[in-house]
Amino acid sequence: MSAPPTTLTPSKPAAGQRAAPLRPYRLPGSGDSRAISILTLGALLVLWWLATHLGWVKPLFLPTPEAVLHAFGDAMRGHTQGDIALPEHVLISVARVLGAFLLAVLTAVPVGLAMGTSRIARGVADPLIEFYRPLPPLAYLPLIVIWFGIGESAKVLLIYLACFAPLAMAAKAGARGVALEQVNAAYALGASRWQVIRLVVFPAALPEILTGMRIAVGFGWTTLVAAEMVAASSGLGQMVLNASNFLRTDIVVMGIIIIGALAYAFDGLMRMLERRLTPWRGRV
């Protein structure tokens, strides 16, 4: 059976119609928000200046921006309690957070990958991590002090524990989320189990691991002050706590801003690392 022949005539384009100016279609929430963020910060600064200079808030509760700046200058020159200059506080705190974080990356990522790829590893580690993960670090701090004393190791351990759980969980979730087809493809090409874990599961989990690293380094900074509450003689957390004992609100505010700025800078670094190491993220 064949259909009767039909002739196809090209239809003429409609002439004389002028298109209305197009408004680009955009998803809700798309576009650059940086300028708005800078404006918000500026407005907050102005509000702060007004609130302190017009006497809305007493300087004891909220010092003026100039006082905080002054405290910063003093601290840089070492005029704080304990006579330790600010750069040294910063350095020791960064070393604690970074050291604990790196230790956590080196241990939690293999543990998480093992949990994602082995029933036994998951059975062993899951209840332990899920149990301690929601505990506030301050709750087990006394125990750590009793076990490890008040030296550097107790501080690093506390931050390490805070970093470990989110990292292990991220690595586990990443390993479990690997596409079955990618694993099958590797097996069909002759891969051993270990090769599949090393060459497929690990890189497939990398985007999640990097997200976990971002969260973990944030937790590290959150835990810093708690860690430096224990008989520390230096560090940003110690500086803030010490200043609060003397009602030096200007130093407290200055310390908070520095901790926040450092954490923000680290987050930016991590995001840069994400773009560098996992450019395929969100595109497959």
Added chain:
Amino acid sequence: MLEIEQVTVEYQPRHGPATLALQDISLKVVPGEFVVVLGASGCGKTTLLNTVAGFLAPTRGAIRLDGNLVQGPGRERGVVFQRHALMPWLDVLGNVEFGLRLQHVPRDARRQIALECLHQVGLTQAAHRPVYELSGGMQQRVGLARALATAPAVMLLDEPLGALDAFTREALQITLLELWRDSTRIFVFITHDVEEALFLSTRLLIMAPGPGRVIHEFDVPFSRRFAAQGNARAIKAAPDFIAMRERMLDLVRHSAAGGLQ
């Protein structure tokens, strides 16, 4: 030779009776054959391919390749997947080299083999591009080259062209037939597209669901015709091709309806 001997696959759900995904499938394929398994979705054709690939163990029966019992996936059986399943962290060349890397083939040798395979699928110019930037058709070409790189005796293709547009699809069909023509490799190809099945196969199996089984088997001349004279359009427009296409369509339709009863 690839031998499928009375293969039965049962799925046992946690509750309820077992379902027969495949019942008593037997098949012998000699080198140089292009076997296409055609059927509506749910007829067990992917299950059949997965058992040959070794991803799935048959409940009963056995699969042998050149006398050796298949007991899991292996590089003598290359697989091309429906979704390409490439590794986005590797570039095109890295993906094609992957199987050779697993065997610890030295860098220069594997680069040479990979480039040769890319040449065979017409992708030499994309060697250093990231795979996630490629079009669907190019990604499937990379998938093909990756499977070819380890020089398998059997190529297993699970609806590899299902997600492609008609033009890309035909271009890849031609690439596939050229690959088949230039070697003695066995091809086993799964599809639900009747025209594709007719054009590619030397032997065509039609499967029906409930339980999954082969209900018809045909020898098909069109792929050999293409190997001899080229011109895919002329072959697909030939009266005998169209007549056979309509007949197959009827058979598949009836088999699918039978499975619903």
